Amino acid sequence: MSDQQRKPNDYKNPLKPVWCPGCGDFGVVAALYRALSQLQIPQEKIAVLSGIGCSSRLPGYMATYGFNGVHGRALPVATGLKASRPDLTVIVAAGDGDGVSIGAGHFLHAARRNADVTYVMMDNQIYGLTKGQVAPTTPKGDKTKSTLYGNPDPPVDPCELALAAGATFVARTFSADIKGEVDILCQAILHKGFSIVDIISPCVTFRGDDQYDFWKPKLRPLPEGYVPSNRIEALRFCREEGVLTTGILFKEERPGLVEQQKNIRRSAGYDPAAPPKIEELVRAFYP
Amino acid sequence: MSDQQRKPNDYKNPLKPVWCPGCGDFGVVAALYRALSQLQIPQEKIAVLSGIGCSSRLPGYMATYGFNGVHGRALPVATGLKASRPDLTVIVAAGDGDGVSIGAGHFLHAARRNADVTYVMMDNQIYGLTKGQVAPTTPKGDKTKSTLYGNPDPPVDPCELALAAGATFVARTFSADIKGEVDILCQAILHKGFSIVDIISPCVTFRGDDQYDFWKPKLRPLPEGYVPSNRIEALRFCREEGVLTTGILFKEERPGLVEQQKNIRRSAGYDPAAPPKIEELVRAFYP
């Protein structure tokens, strides 16, 4: 494998996805296959992690290392993996409930730490796997299985939260726009530090079969010449009504977790060529 | 009590605080006594809740109902209490670790729901109770018990997070500025919906005895004529370096949790005068 060209399908494993026909998540995984192929990252050097949700089934369809853990906690797992194995490309696939409801705290902290992980948020504004309850991204007023009288709460915007928490790469795209997605995913994966790609990924079963028709006219690329370097500017494309701006909203260079940890090791005097002996540590405990 | 004037000391119970001499939290509790006295809220109509931390000891010093629960989870407890007992004034006292580390997810969601709770964040940029480890608010580079080589991560700003999550009242003040604090606390308590008051409250023991000298020259009130109605404008006073702007950064009217729930009850046909019988519900289960 290592010498020949890796095709998108080489990142796909033989399992047939259990997603509903028409689910947006098909687009996301297809874009991911292509992005990885474009970057030619060896399969064995990639780990895709997730929590629980329809979206979190994604690692199971990859021909890479995969980890489908518990609901809401994929980011800590990914952070631990990346910190200890900087040589791996670490990608997290998450649902909006997984990421900004039960996992909201971890999301903020992964962004703050600038953990070198690509966070692929499959944002469908609903709880898919548990069959249609309200998500923190569900529009206000919407009726769902758990908000029969209309969702009383305004939605949060994952990109806005990421910006507030200090994320260094924040982008938004649409699951059916494979080309746009592949491009953004490639950049996100190449980014040093925490990158979030908020992908609107329709749940046709619980948000309705018309989701694609609903979203398509709303999509709007970032304005020509937009430079994604100002946090406050980026916020103008968050929490939008009526439109959905796609593209890289924000990007900043700041040392990632891996680099920070390398620096600390250096300050602490770690010498890979001559690792210390435990005896030296023990000596400090003599009076 | 109900007829006579309630003095600040009437909100104080006889327990002697266990805070270190000089701790900023003394200022916070003193301001709270005064604010409640100013508002003349009956003690028995107030509940002060907290998690765990030096700051979370606060409810124990109040002559009101109090609940000192577990680390990081005071906001859900407060939300449950307020939703079911809208007649009570519900205040949460939290540390920065309690609120934006372990409790970060709850913080976001209480703000999003606009739960009618006043969140008093006693922000000391450190873990006090556990004796000096790094907090998510600790400045980058600072040495603490757990960051001996300097904190690698940038701090988060609780006000910025609150804004991103949809909080409707966001203010900042300083623990030793009792007058400013009392004023802001009064407004926060009167606010319908979620209000956060980020109070810089020095930990003299683990941040140094010079904390007051460090902060005082940095304090700056909001510019003359500032109208706290624009979220993006408010963000300019977040994550500041060198200065610390105090005052009400943002305020917005949006139905709080209590009002929302009242509306839903109305839509569902609840009639307090003629509450339904369980029999009626059961009837629906006959074929």
Add this chain to the structure above:
Amino acid sequence: MAASDLVVGAVGRGGDGVILSGELLMASAASKGLYGYMVQSYGPQIRGGESSFRARFSVEQVSSPGDFLDILVVFDWAAYEMFSNELVPKESAFVLFDEDNPVPEGVRLSGTKLAAPFAKLSKSASGSLQAKNMVMVGILGGLFGFGAEGIGAGVKKRLAKKGEEVIKKNLEAFEAGFSYGTANATEAAGKIGLEYSPGPPKLVLSGNEALALGALHAGCRFYAGYPITPSSEILEFMGKNMWKFGGSFIQAEDELASIGMVLGASFGGTKAMTATSGPGFSLMTEMLGLGSMMEIPAVIVDVQRTGPSTGIPTKSEQSDLWQAVFGTHGDAPRVVLAPSDVEDCFHAAVDAFNISEEYQLPVVILSDQLLAQRKVTLSSLPLDKAVVGRRTPAEGDAEGGYCRYRLGSEDGVSPMAVPGDPRGIYQTTGLEHNEKGEPTSSFELHEVMNEKRYRKLKAIAERYRYVRRYGASEPEVGILAWGSSKGAIKEAVAKANAKGRKVAAFIPELLYPFPKHELEAFLKPLKKVVIIELSYAAQFYKYLKTFLDLPEERVILKKRSGGAFLGVSEVEAAIEEALK
């Protein structure tokens, strides 16, 4: 001679409408006063995937979904493969399938095969294939003389939202099927039809619904929860109905918040509940301990599914017992109730609130997927069941200063003030505390406060002994089990008794504190004790050992993993082994 008991199964995939057809059969049975019991199964796909039901109808109360089918309907043979373990027809069964979709090579199953024109009749009667399920219900009615009446009401109710036109088409498809069935009713088919005289209509309820109804009856006016299979129906029920009763409902951000909200509401004097399944329940254990320490009433429902970790979310198991009884750090008393049938779920909810409010501690209800998601018919719910409230400070209790944790009461309970009461102002804490609730690190206080908290369990154990006992009054073999296993056991015991076997079953519904004396009395005369449970680690067996000395030499342990129901024949085999 027609049977008094009929087990029907059907399987198909998305679009086949299998589940709806099962529900219509249940509705029709209920409307005629028949007993019914239905379980459903799904493949991993949310829409368009495989699904099946099995339903049992009877003139007498049934307590299990039966082992083998009398009638099997297959819409899709690939889907059948998936559930073939769960849907095994009898030798005497009829297997129906679409004539366009014959039994594939290699599929071997017993019973008489009948090809029927599901698709064709659907198309001709309703203009589309969508009404295949209605045709099927019709054919069953015609062939086996069952389910014909009352179906109209069921269709109207279930499809009300879809409008007149849809209802009409569906009814037409049903009629087409029914005529076909009647016309083709062979003598053989007639034999397995149900013979019954209609009675007053029955309720159709799932365990989750019964539990939620019980909670509302008990006065629950606050619910916070987070969706999780197989408990979500409780959340959805509350999200729909709590408002009508003037209560509050919150879908929390996670389970940590759910239980936090419940404790907050209960601190405020409102009866409060949350429901979840294993993964969420594990997250709740820290605050379960807080409730125990602060002595706050709270009802926590854990609808068990197959574990560990995410396990098999849609299947039943009995492996959260340890977590319910022993979970959380420290010595934290709580009560654990385990309903064992759908009606019990209602009772358990009321009892849980009563115990929790009266004794001021968290009560866990251990339900399970089979109990929670099956639908059964019930004659009624006991809506006059007594409901008790919390002990609040009476005149005099606040004399000399109100003490939230006053020592000295016999049952360990001290009056709990409700915020708003000026005489009862107190501050509570999860730290160890003195009588007033002030933090302490005194060992002596810790010991007396532990004693106070545990004294409540003693009082509860003396007062409540929820136990179900079935079978022979002087048994030689006794079966010990809990939860949804009861159904199959009850039935197997009845069968064994009918054959003259001296067998009885003991099903504790109060698991902690355990009704020890009752069990000891039950065990005494036994020659053999059979413990049956669906937990690989034998959690029930080992738990019993913590509290009493089992007569090991007489014990036969029948434990296995969950993921498949306990079958009546499995229990029968265990009984025969014990009698040998």
Add this chain to the structure above:
Amino acid sequence: MAASDLVVGAVGRGGDGVILSGELLMASAASKGLYGYMVQSYGPQIRGGESSFRARFSVEQVSSPGDFLDILVVFDWAAYEMFSNELVPKESAFVLFDEDNPVPEGVRLSGTKLAAPFAKLSKSASGSLQAKNMVMVGILGGLFGFGAEGIGAGVKKRLAKKGEEVIKKNLEAFEAGFSYGTANATEAAGKIGLEYSPGPPKLVLSGNEALALGALHAGCRFYAGYPITPSSEILEFMGKNMWKFGGSFIQAEDELASIGMVLGASFGGTKAMTATSGPGFSLMTEMLGLGSMMEIPAVIVDVQRTGPSTGIPTKSEQSDLWQAVFGTHGDAPRVVLAPSDVEDCFHAAVDAFNISEEYQLPVVILSDQLLAQRKVTLSSLPLDKAVVGRRTPAEGDAEGGYCRYRLGSEDGVSPMAVPGDPRGIYQTTGLEHNEKGEPTSSFELHEVMNEKRYRKLKAIAERYRYVRRYGASEPEVGILAWGSSKGAIKEAVAKANAKGRKVAAFIPELLYPFPKHELEAFLKPLKKVVIIELSYAAQFYKYLKTFLDLPEERVILKKRSGGAFLGVSEVEAAIEEALK
């Protein structure tokens, strides 16, 4: 005749420097090759509050902090009130206090009272009152002939950061105290001085430090944790030292994240650990189950404190046993180790990593506050202790496709590929899965996978039987206990043996799977079995019953809440009762 064993206690409040003086005494003892054992106590205030230490010094290894004091130093009588239960002087003791601060009316305590000029000498020698503690150490040295030598090095090391000037002043204060003490050494005072011949210097270590050292020795190269008393020293140690070994350290946002990070690192092939106390441990149980299901090595340290809930965070208890053994939903095998002294903490860490890596499952180390935060002297640490690694796919293991969860191995373990290995690519899940790791809802697979996961425990039980046994070889009375209680028990057993009592103690250090056969062998000859534990709910006793049949009629249960150490005399009383 001078004693071979000396117990010193001191109490004061913020600014008195009590704790530092204790540490200096320990350092001085260690530098002379003496054995030492020190515990500290604090009031609830972080700074300026009450604090105390008690330290025991001896020429022989001691395993408990002793019951009563030979010397008590009181800087502040109000502070003394707070700890008076923990610091009870013997009849023959000397009680020292500042001459300006005499024994208040109403304080009654035994021993000879000695007023000493702590403040005055501090002022005159160092110019401030800050060096009172040094004067105290000096006076003790002068009076009782102990601790004088080696103190200089200790002061220099401890105060290095404060600079030359401070060190000089402190040493001068020490000298002033020492001269005063020597000049005033009464004959009586000489009597309780220690007589010893200096040996090679010893290590001074706490259990938390020993455990962290063990982890690094075992190859732990990833640590994630969240601060919590009494485990934070492990976090702080790792935050300081992990980097030097090229590893990673993260202070996580909470305990859910801590264990998540550990599982992530371990999935990547790195040995990983987290440490917490009860409240954090409760939060970890969901992902403990994930580790068990995914078969991922992970070491989780729970340093127990008094519960339930927040309890008494600074005091020891043995009440997280149930959570460690039974916590999490579902049937989730894990291993539980319980070190019983400071040196054991080192061993337990290495053993935990060895077992965890070899058998691919989470291992919990149950430490406790008394074990974790006490400081003792040790001759050495066994840095040659063997360390083993994980079974990874060998040549041929991936033939026909790599199966992460290959069935069929005798010990249930299947080779685990490390990301980066192209032949070992797999996807793991917390759902039940087949050999490849693909999700399944098959009951049959669930059963065999449960069996596979539990088979590991059988293999471990056969291979490891960590048990400590003390006392008579043919005992009549046997004591069963675990964890830090061992110290007092060992000492009480030795005393009883010296009096000819046939007593022995059995301390399992592998709690789960339990060394059943060893215990049965131990129990057989006993007339009486005394079970001693610091858990109100008797978690150990009840846990033992789950796995074996205790001879109930011969069992004496001595259980109580934690919050105060188990005393040697308490154990002696239990022994006498059993012998009666």
